[in-house]
Amino acid sequence: GENVEQHPSTLSVQEGDSAVIKCTYSDSASNYFPWYKQELGKRPQLIIDIRSNVGEKKDQRIAVTLNKTAKHFSLHITETQPEDSAVYFCAASIDTGTASKLTFGTGTRLQVTL
Amino acid sequence: GAVVSQHPSRVICKSGTSVKIECRSLDFQATTMFWYRQFPKKSLMLMATSNEGSKATYEQGVEKDKFLINHASLTLSTLTVTSAHPEDSSFYICSASGTSGRYNEQFFGPGTRLTVL
Numbered sequence: 136g137e138n139v140e141q142h143p144s145t146l147s148v149q150e151g152d153s154a155v156i157k158c159t160y161s162d163s164a165s166n167y168f169p170w171y172k173q174e175l176g177k178r179p180q181l182i183i184d185i186r187s188n189v190g191e192k193k194d195q196r197i198a199v200t201l202n203k204t205a206k207h208f209s210l211h212i213t214e215t216q217p218e219d220s221a222v223y224f225c226a227a228s229i230d231t232g233t234a235s236k237l238t239f240g241t242g243t244r245l246q247v248t249l
Numbered sequence: 250g251a252v253v254s255q256h257p258s259r260v261i262c263k264s265g266t267s268v269k270i271e272c273r274s275l276d277f278q279a280t281t282m283f284w285y286r287q288f289p290k291k292s293l294m295l296m297a298t299s300n301e302g303s304k305a306t307y308e309q310g311v312e313k314d315k316f317l318i319n320h321a322s323l324t325l326s327t328l329t330v331t332s333a334h335p336e337d338s339s340f341y342i343c344s345a346s347g348t349s350g351r352y353n354e355q356f357f358g359p360g361t362r363l364t365v366l
Contacts, residue, residue, distance in 0.1 A: 234280065237293075238295075240292065241291075
């Protein structure tokens with residue numbers, strides 16, 4: 136089955152700096168890669184996703200890049216703010232047109248300090 | 250739109266009892282629901298996938314007789330933890346996918362924290 140590795144496990148940045156979280160996946164058939172933000176005791180919230188037919192996607196301060204050949208994808212957060220502090224999970228799945236299961240990475244705890 | 254609720258949000262039970270957790274899609278029809286388990290400071294581990302009107306598909310290592318899943322309607326799935334033991338204490342989260350959002354998008358419930366004494 137799919138295996139997703141994520142690093143770093145913790146990341147501390149100063150407010151205004153950029154943060155980068157990287158994930159690798161094992162199944163070359165995976166073609167859908169969402170990123171979730173989870174605050175303590177809360178539900179995961181989808182913040183951005185990318186499909187394998189594109190290499191990069193951006194939404195304001197958040198961007199995701201995908202390298203299918205190397206089987207890795209990354210989350211980039213620019214101009215970080217204290218409210219960006221949370222745990223971020225990457226995930227991978229095979230998008231068949233109907234709901235398919237997600238395999239999650241191990242999570243990155245991001246702390247944005249003032 | 251695309252709201253998923255879970256009930257209860259917290260439950261404490263005695264060892265050996267059964268606990269039922271409900272997952273509801275409030276404003277869309279959920280053809281597929283997923284149940285996850287999350288230990289403190291850990292990732293989400295998929296337990297099972299359920300499609301409305303059919304039996305759930307369990308992930309390897311998940312006991313189907315212990316974690317009973319029923320997806321009887323397009324808006325409701327239930328997870329029953331039978332004969333709960335302290336090692337079953339965890340954060341259980343459901344997600345739903347269906348007629349809202351883009352296909353394949355999963356909407357997560359707020360989670361249920363189960364503590365077994």
